[in-house]
Amino acid sequence: MTDIETTPIRPTTTAPNPPRQADKTPPKWSARLWSILLVACFALFLDGLDVSMVGVALPSIGADLGLSTTALQWIISGYVLGFGGLLLLGGRAGDLLGRRQVFLVALAVFAAASLMGAIVDSGTLLIVSRVIKGVAAAFTAPTAMSIITTTFKQGKDRNRALAIFSVFGASGYSCGLIFSGFLTELGWRWTFIAPVPLALGALLVGYFVIPRSKPTATGGVDLLGALTLSSGMLLAVYSLVALPEVGADNLLPLITLIAAAALLAAFFVVENRVRYPLVRLGILRNGPVARANLCIIGLFGTFLSFQFLMSIYLQSVLGWSPLQMALALAPAGILVVIISPITGRLITRYGSPRLIMVALASLSAGYVLFLFNGSSPEPNYLTDVLPSILLLGGGFAFGFSSIMAQGTDGIEDSEQGLASGLVQTSGQIGGAVVLAGVTILVTSGSHATTGIDVGWSQFQPGLILITAVALAALAVATAPLWQRNGKAGQHRLRS
Template sequence: MNAARPSNPPAATTPVSYPVTTRAFGLAIVVLGALQLMVVLDGTVANLALARLQDDLGLSSAGGKWVITSYALAYGGLMLLGGRIGDAFGRKRMFITGVAVFTLSSMLCGLALNEPMLLVARTLQGVGAAIASPTALALVATTFAPGKVRNQAIAIFAAMTGIGSVAGLIIGGALTEVSWRWIFLINVPIGVLIVSLAFKALAESEDARRLSLDVPGAILATLGCTSLVYGLMEGTELGWADGTVIGALVLGIMLLAVFLRVEVRAEHPLLPFDLFTDRDRVATFVSIFFAGAVTMCMAVFVALFVQDILGYAPLRAGLSFVPFAFGLGVAAQVASKLALRVQARWLIAAGSVLMVAGFLFGSTLDGSAGYWADLFGPIVVIGFGVGLAVVPLPLCAITGVGSDEIGPLAAIATVAQTLGGPIGLAVIGAMASSRTLSLGGTTGGNASSMNPAQLAALGHGYTFALVGCAVAAAISGLVALFIRFTPQQIADAQAAQEAANAGL
C-alpha cells in the first residue's frame, strides 16, 4: 500500500492592490466625479435651452424634443453594453474613450448648423456617456480600497448625480442667456482636462477579460426604442395615417420582438430573463419606468411653459426649479427612514398621489399664472412626491438577491428609468402637440412671433402635458401596490447594497 502523499499547501491568494488606500479625496475621485457631474448635467442642461434652440435653428416641436430624447435613448439603450465593454477591454481605456467621444460630440453640438447635425451629435454624446459612466462607477470599486476610503469615494460620486440634476438647470439657464451653444461647448475644456488627468490618476483594471458582448441585443433595443419614439413624435406632425409613421411604429415593435428572441439565446444577455421571475421585481421595474417618464416630461414641459408662456428668461426658469430639488431632498431623507418601518409600496403610492395632485393643479394654469401664487406650491409638492418614491424603488429592485446580482439589477433599474424618459416624452409630447393643434395653434416656430390665440393654444398644450404626467405618476403608484416587499426585506437590501458598495 503506497504511503499517502502529503497534501500540497493551498496556493497563496494574490493580494489585491488598490491605488488609493488612505483618503478618497484626490486626483482620481476628481476625475471620476467630474465625469459623472458632466454626464448628469447634459441630461438636464438642454431643457432650458429648448426655446432658444427652436428659435435659432427653426426646430419643429418634435425636433426640439429629439434634442432631449436622442441623448437619453443612446445613453439608456447602450448603458449595459458600455459596462460590459469596460470589463472586456479595460476600464481605464474605455473610460478615456467614452470621455473623448463625449467631448468631441459636445463640440459638434455647440457648432451645429442645423437640426440633423445637432441630433446626430447629441446621439454621439449619449454613446460616449453610455461607455464612460458605468465604467467610471466600476473604476471607483477598483481604485479605492474597501472600507472607509471607498465609502467616501462612492458618497462623492453619488453626490455628483444630485448636484448635477439641480446645477444643470441653473447652469443651463445661465449659459443659455449668453448662447445655447455654450451649454455644449463648456464640456470641451472640461472633457479635455478629464482625459489628460485620467492617464495619470487612474490605473488599468487587471481583470479585463474577453467576453462575448451582446452587441446585437444593444443595437436592436436601441433601434427599436428609437423607431417607436420617432413614430410617436412624428405622428402629430405628419398625421397618424402617414406611411412613415405607421412604418416606424411597426418596425419598432418588430425590432423589439427580435431583441427579446436574441436575449433568450445570448451567452451574456443584456437582459437576463431569470432576473424577472419575481412578480414584485417586475412591478418594481415597471414603476421605475413610469417614474422616469414623469421626471423627464415634467422638466421639459414646465421649462417650456415658464419661458414661452410666462416669459421667463432661461436663468430665472432654472432658478424656479430649485424648490423642486429642496422638496425631493427632504422627502428622500424622510423616505430612507420610513422605508425601514413602512412597506415600500405605500411610500411609493403616497408619493404618486402627491405628484398627481401637483400635476392636475398645474394643468389648470395659463399665461396669467404667478410664480409664488401658482407655481411654487406645486413644484415643492411634486418634488416631495418624487422624493418619496425614488428611495424605495431602487431598493426594491435589489431586494432578496445575492451580492453578485446587485450590480446587474441596479443597472437594469437605471436603464428602465433612463428609457422611460424619452418614451414617455414621445407619448406625452404627442398629447401636447395634438391639444395645441386642435385649438388652432402651431407646434413649430418662435413663440414670441405667435399671436395671442396661438400662444394660448401652445400654453394649453403644455399644461395638458401635465395631465399626461399625472397619468404616468398614477400608473407608477398603482403598479407599486403589487410590490409586497416588507420593511425588513428593504432593510436587508439596504445593508446588502452598502456592503456591495464597500466591497465587503
C-alpha cells in the same frame, strides 16, 4: 476571531471600545483615492448637468435653428435613448475591455460630441451630436461606478464613496438648472460649450490617477442584443412622434412602427438564446425588481417630460426668460441635493417600498396641483408654481434611490450590476417613450393660434398624460399593499 485570539488577556476591559470608536471615525483616504473618486463623480455630474441644462435652453435653440416642438423633443430623446439603449452594454464592455480604457475613451467622445453640438448650424446634426453624447454617457456612467466599487473596499469606504457619487449626480442636475439660465442669456451654444472643459479636465486627471486595469470578466459582448434594443426603441419613438406631423395617410410611421416591433421581438429572442445575454430576462420574474422597473418609468419619465413641457410653456407661451425658467425649477434640484444623502438611512428604517409610495404620491400631487394652478394667464410663482416644484423635487429625491434599492434588493452579487443597469435603462427608455407621448399631444394641439388660454389648452393634454403615468406608477407601487389587505380580509372572513 483574529482579534479575540491575539488579545485574550483583556477581553472585557478594552476589546469592545476600539470597534465602536472605529465605527465613528470616517475612513482616511489618500490624495490619489480622492482624485479617483472625484474623476468618477465628475462623469456622473456631467450627465446630470447635461440633461437639465439643455432642457432649459430648448426654446432658444428652436428659435435660432427653426426647430419644431417635435424636433426639440429629439434633442432630449436622442440623448436618453442613446444612454438607455447601450447602458447595459457599456457596463459589460468595461468588464471585458478594462474599465480605465473604456472610461477615458468614452469621456473623450462625450467632450467631442458636446463641442460638436455647440458649433453646428443644423438641427439634424445637433440631434446626431446628442445621440453620440448619450452613447458616450452609456459607457462613462457604469464604468465610473465600477471604478468606485473596485477601488474602495466593501463596507464603510465603499458606502461613503457611493454616497458622494450620488450627491454629485444630484448636484449636476441642480447646477444645470441654475447655470443654464445664465448661459442661455448669453447664447444657447454656451450650454454645450460649458461641459467641454469639465470633461477634458476629468479626462486629464483620470489618465494619471486611474490605475491601469485588465479585463475582469470572461465571455462575449452581446452586440446583437444591444443593436436590436437601441434601434428598436429609436424607431418606436420616431414612429410615435412622426405621426402627428406627416398625417394618418402617410404609411411611413406605420412601417417604422412594425419594424420597431420586429426589432424588439428579435431582442427578446436573442436574449433567450445567446450565451452571454445583455439582459437575463428571468430576473424580471422577481416581483420587487419588476415593480421597480415600472416605477422608474413613472418617476423619471414624468419628471423629464414635465421639465420639457414647462421649458417650452413658460418661455414660449408665458414669455418667461431662460433665467426665470431656470430659477423657477431650481428648488426641485436643491431639494434633491439636500434629501439624497439621507435617503439611505430612511430606506434602512422604513423600507424602500414605503418610500417609493410616498415619492410617487408626492410626484402625482405636484402634477395634479399644477393642472389646477397652471392655467392662470399670469400665474403667481409662490402660490401657483412653487408648491408643485417642491412636491416634485421631494418626490424625485425620495423615489430615485428607493427604486434603485428595491431593484437590486435580494439579487445575487453576480447580478447586481445587471439589476442596477436594468433599472437605469428602464428609466431612460421609459423617459423617451413618455416624452414622445407628451410631444404627440402637444403637437396635435398646435392648430391653436393666439392667446395664453389657447396656449394652455395646447399643453394641458400633455400634462394630463404625465399625471396619468405618475398615478399608474403609484398604483404599481401600492399593488402589494392592496394584495396583502385583500388576503387578510379573506382570512378574516374564513375564520
